[in-house]
Amino acid sequence: xxxxxxxxxxxxxxxxxxxxxxxxxxxxxxxxxxxxxxxxxxxxxxxxxxxxxxxxxxxxxxxxxxxxxxxxxxxxxxxxxxxxxxxxxxxxxxxxxxxxxxxxxxxxxxxxxxxxxxxxxxxxxxxxxxxxxxxxxxxxxxxxxxxxxxxxxxxxxxxxxxxxxxxxxxxxxxxxxxxxxxxxxxxxxxxxxxxxxxxxxxxxxxxxxxxxxxxxxxxxxxxxxxxxxxxxxxxxxxxxxxxxxxxxxxxxxxxxxxxxxxxxxxxxxxxxxxxxxxxxxxxxxxxxxxxxxxxxxxxxxxxxxxxxxxxxxxxxxxxxxxxxxxxxxxxxxxxxxxxxxxxxxx
Amino acid sequence: xxxxxxxxxxxxxxxxxxxxxxxxxxxxxxxxxxxxxxxxxxxxxxxxxxxxxxxxxxxxxxxxxxxxxxxxxxxxxxxxxxxxxxxxxxxxxxxxxxxxxxxxxxxxxxxxxxxxxxxxxxxxxxxxxxxxxxxxxxxxxxxxxxxxxxxxxxxxxxxxxxxxxxxxxxxxxxxxxxxxxxxxxxxxxxxxxxxxxxxxxxxxxxxxxxxxxxxxxxxxxxxxxxxxxxxxxxxxxxxxxxxxxxxxxxxxxxxxxxxxxxxxxxxxxxxxxxxxxxxxxxxxxxxxxxxxxxxxxxxxxxxxxxxxxxxxxxxxxxxxxxxxxxxxxxxxxxxxxxxxxxxxxxxxxxxxxxxxxxxxxxxxxxxxxxxxxxxxxxxxxxxxxxxxxxxxxxxxxxxxxxxxxxxxxxxxxxxxxxxxxxxxxxxxxxxxxxxxxxxxxxxxxxxxxxxxxxxxxxxxxxxxxxxxxxxxxxxxxxxxxxxxxxxxxxxxxxxxxxxxx
Numbered sequence: 056x057x058x059x060x061x062x063x064x065x066x067x068x069x070x071x072x073x074x075x076x077x078x079x080x081x082x083x084x085x086x087x088x089x090x091x092x093x094x095x096x097x098x099x100x101x102x103x104x105x106x107x108x109x110x111x112x113x114x115x116x117x118x119x120x121x122x123x124x125x126x127x128x129x130x131x132x133x134x135x136x137x138x139x140x141x142x143x144x145x146x147x148x149x150x151x152x153x154x155x156x157x158x159x160x161x162x163x164x165x166x167x168x169x170x171x172x173x174x175x176x177x178x179x180x181x182x183x184x185x186x187x188x189x190x191x192x193x194x195x196x197x198x199x200x201x202x203x204x205x206x207x208x209x210x211x212x213x214x215x216x217x218x219x220x221x222x223x224x225x226x227x228x229x230x231x232x233x234x235x236x237x238x239x240x241x242x243x244x245x246x247x248x249x250x251x252x253x254x255x256x257x258x259x260x261x262x263x264x265x266x267x268x269x270x271x272x273x274x275x276x277x278x279x280x281x282x283x284x285x286x287x288x289x290x291x292x293x294x295x296x297x298x299x300x301x302x303x304x305x306x307x308x309x310x311x312x313x314x315x316x317x318x319x320x321x322x323x324x325x326x327x328x329x330x331x332x333x334x335x336x337x338x339x340x341x342x343x344x345x346x347x348x349x350x351x352x353x354x355x356x357x358x359x360x361x362x363x364x365x366x367x368x369x370x371x372x373x374x375x376x377x378x379x380x381x382x383x384x385x386x387x388x389x390x391x392x393x394x395x396x397x398x399x400x401x
Numbered sequence: 402x403x404x405x406x407x408x409x410x411x412x413x414x415x416x417x418x419x420x421x422x423x424x425x426x427x428x429x430x431x432x433x434x435x436x437x438x439x440x441x442x443x444x445x446x447x448x449x450x451x452x453x454x455x456x457x458x459x460x461x462x463x464x465x466x467x468x469x470x471x472x473x474x475x476x477x478x479x480x481x482x483x484x485x486x487x488x489x490x491x492x493x494x495x496x497x498x499x500x501x502x503x504x505x506x507x508x509x510x511x512x513x514x515x516x517x518x519x520x521x522x523x524x525x526x527x528x529x530x531x532x533x534x535x536x537x538x539x540x541x542x543x544x545x546x547x548x549x550x551x552x553x554x555x556x557x558x559x560x561x562x563x564x565x566x567x568x569x570x571x572x573x574x575x576x577x578x579x580x581x582x583x584x585x586x587x588x589x590x591x592x593x594x595x596x597x598x599x600x601x602x603x604x605x606x607x608x609x610x611x612x613x614x615x616x617x618x619x620x621x622x623x624x625x626x627x628x629x630x631x632x633x634x635x636x637x638x639x640x641x642x643x644x645x646x647x648x649x650x651x652x653x654x655x656x657x658x659x660x661x662x663x664x665x666x667x668x669x670x671x672x673x674x675x676x677x678x679x680x681x682x683x684x685x686x687x688x689x690x691x692x693x694x695x696x697x698x699x700x701x702x703x704x705x706x707x708x709x710x711x712x713x714x715x716x717x718x719x720x721x722x723x724x725x726x727x728x729x730x731x732x733x734x735x736x737x738x739x740x741x742x743x744x745x746x747x748x749x750x751x752x753x754x755x756x757x758x759x760x761x762x763x764x765x766x767x768x769x770x771x772x773x774x775x776x777x778x779x780x781x782x783x784x785x786x787x788x789x790x791x792x793x794x795x796x797x798x799x800x801x802x803x804x805x806x807x808x809x810x811x812x813x814x815x816x817x818x819x820x821x822x823x824x825x826x827x828x829x830x831x832x833x834x835x836x837x838x839x840x841x842x843x844x845x846x847x848x849x850x851x852x853x854x855x856x857x858x859x860x861x862x863x864x865x866x867x868x869x870x871x872x873x874x875x876x877x878x879x880x881x882x883x884x885x886x887x888x889x890x891x892x893x894x895x896x897x898x899x900x901x902x
Contacts, residue, residue: 235590258724
């Protein structure tokens with residue numbers, strides 16, 4: 056309730072603030088200060104393109120369209136926002152478009168791990184060529200097995216995989232991307248081998264596991280929650296350094312919080328996926344700040360909070376230097392992991 | 402009869418004035434989206450999705466699903482009139498639909514297509530109503546080897562398509578496979594045949610190829626033949642609907658096969674496009690009039706349309722019951738469900754009864770509304786062919802260009818469309834069949850992915866294609882269909898022998 060009031064107020068506050076700024080800048084029109092005042096009040100002057108470097112219907116696409124819906128429903132932006140999918144070449148198509156739109160403030164892009172993975176494997180772009188706006192959330196990964204599987208814990212699962220000698224099938228989305236990175240990390244941490252089978256989408260992977268065509272997956276919570284609740288899947292551990300904070304029951308007996316971390320379950324691996332917003336390089340600080348503020352208002356809406364809780368996201372949101380620091384570290388981690396797996400040489 | 406009771410309850414929810422208005426609006430929008438090539442149902446729904454966030458989930462899904470029905474209906478219109486498939490699943494409709502239009506039977510072809518669509522959708526909804534949980538369980542049995550077997554079946558059922566030299570058929574199919582391989586490879590994550598071009602990373606879009614090959618190619622041919630539509634002398638008769646309906650009951654067997662193929666392909670996410678090709682191919686081989694297919698046989702319009710619509714409708718079932726989308730459009734709807742606060746999956750039928758049964762009831766109503774809307778437009782659309790070619794041809798080219806652009810918002814696609822147009826013209830002139838190439842382009846990479854996934858699973862052993870009764874019987878059926886042209890004469894001889902003895 057409190058949130059909706061705050062949100063309503065911010066909508067009303069904006070036009071009067073703008074009027075105030077206009078009045079002030081008119082008053083100071085001959086003074087040197089006018090330039091900076093105007094620059095601080097930058098706003099989009101035409102339709103903003105929201106690029107999704109992935110196909111329609113996936114996790115990034117859902118989040119982008121959800122943000123678009125929140126902005127529209129709560130009137131957070133005067134100009135309209137359109138979502139454009141550019142998923143070719145594991146997202147390279149979308150990222151290269153943003154890279155080539157240097158200085159264009161009417162373009163934003165939502166990223167997933169392919170910001171690092173595709174960038175590293177194709178060598179065509181790097182996150183430092185974009186302007187970081189904000190981290191919206193981190194997506195979790197959970198180790199899932201079929202509910203009929205004999206493995207009740209991550210430790211038992213690893214023993215089973217070791218006994219199978221590399222024949223256990225791990226299903227995942229795409230090749231040389233987050234799911235396979237996690238698979239390789241488990242292999243290294245626990246000294247086992249899996250047969251990794253790449254599929255096109257996360258929903259398909261979860262269904263393949265329910266149908267028993269693969270033995271395990273590392274689906275995001277939102278991709279697998281429906282099957283978990285219906286009793287088709289069993290979560291073994293979450294790949295994060297602490298448990299998920301959501302204590303509301305999801306099934307009859309368990310909440311997200313009841314899933315142990317893989318570290319405490321004896322498989323020392325963690326991995327989270329960035330859900331962040333970037334702009335092209337070369338935009339002005341005022342232009343960047345506009346979108347930082349916009350995304351902050353999006354995160355304050357009750358709709359966003361519900362979305363984050365239902366998808367069991369890690370609700371960490373970062374801006375500015377903290378975000379840049381996180382990105383620098385994450386890129387190095389990806390480079391390390393991909394190098395160990397032999398996918399990149401640099 | 403719990404289902405009947407729930408269904409009646411659903412009708413009570415769906416039958417409000419507001420929802421009926423939304424249905425009408427959705428169908429009209431959908432038909433327009435279907436008519437514009439390139440702007441597919443998935444894009445249309447994705448664009449309109451944010452508008453629905455303020456509606457109740459039931460009203461929202463009624464609006465969006467009606468856009469989907471409308472697009473399914475509308476795809477047939479341009480296929481028949483101008484040989485331009487508005488949607489991927491109406492490619493097979495052009496094979497006989499356009500020749501019919503050239504003979505001045507556009508009205509009949511449109512009526513047959515719309516009615517076929519309605520029949521397909523109706524039976525698929527009946528299946529969803531009564532068999533949902535069972536069918537959803539069946540869909541779970543499909544892993545990579547099963548998918549590959551299904552795609553193999555689609556190729557095999559279509560192999561007899563090329564009437565000319567089998568070498569030309571194979572050459573066209575191989576070209577399709579090569580084009581399908583361009584872009585990112587799912588299994589290794591590496592780029593293939595992009596030659597460093599960013600634009601080629603997304604691969605060749607099937608729709609762009611089809612708009613060019615069929616639409617632009619056809620216009621080039623017409624230009625050569627005298628700048629005039631063949632079908633323009635057509636009589637426009639308001640009773641064309643009735644006279645066509647009188648002929649339709651003859652195609653009951655084709656319709657049943659179409660419904661079965663469609664429901665099956667829709668539930669196991671094969672989708673409407675392979676379903677329409679498969680149904681056409683099977684009808685061509687099984688029908689008495691098979692030899693006339695491609696020359697304007699009404700059965701050749703009914704077969705793909707029944708299957709496409711049955712598949713498009715039943716594709717919603719795995720989305721609702723399992724949370725997996727059976728088609729790109731269903732994938733976008735799935736995103737919508739999450740945003741409206743509903744969790745698709747096995748429990749949706751238990752927890753959200755009003756929503757599920759309201760939706761199912763709206764499927765019945767939406768398709769009836771859709772049939773009425775599109776049938777009243779038949780004389781109108783058929784009349785378009787009377788517009789002089791010199792006026793309509795530039796309009797068609799512009800619409801095609803816009804369509805090709807919208808697929809990926811890329812200018813390169815417009816040039817590719819032109820290129821495919823020239824290729825389509827050359828294909829026709831040299832008598833190379835286009836259908837095998839199109840089929841390979843649309844199913845090639847999916848077939849390749851599932852084959853390689855299956856090979857990873859079996860550590861490289863082909864025996865995985867016979868590992869259980871399901872995949873084994875599909876594989877066997879595929880091979881039987883492949884050999885059908887050779888088996889048919891044998892069977893005839895076998896039949897003749899007892900008579901002679």
